[in-house]
Amino acid sequence: MKIVKNKNGFTLIELLAVIVILAVILLMASKNVFSFLEKGKRDVLATEGNELIESAMAAYQLHMITGNACFSVEYLYNEGLYTKGKKDDYTGSVLVSNPNNGKNPTYTFWISNGKYTISGEKGANGDSAVEGTTASENCNGESSVNSGNMFNSSSS
16 A cells, blocks of 8 residues: 655644744734834824914913913813813813013923823923823912913813
8 A cells, every 4th residue: 555645735833833933023013013103192192282382372362461371271172272182181281481571482381191291392292201190280380370370170
């Protein structure tokens, strides 16, 4: 009796080796993908912070404020000046510093999405994001803002 061998297929060992190699490649690639996703989340938060500054600019001009002012995210959202996401997506505030009532105030923001927090001035990027903190809703307790220019949810 003659035994006929089929030489058209792969052995079980060869198939397992290919599966292991593919798994290793997948693990290495997924680590890079997740880091890009996290960087994207931080960059989006920085963009939202810069949008928050635009909203504070509008509120500052709308209220014809002189001197320094602080606007919370919740206040800007309630006033319809900041419309990104849902009301509870972000917390934070914007400090408008206008020493001597000059024509070029500076804007500093604090914003958090629950996972990351960024603080900075206009043009800040996601590289300055800090994980695991919450954003100040009172402009980090800035003492140069008098109570009449502190705009939070209770001043609507």
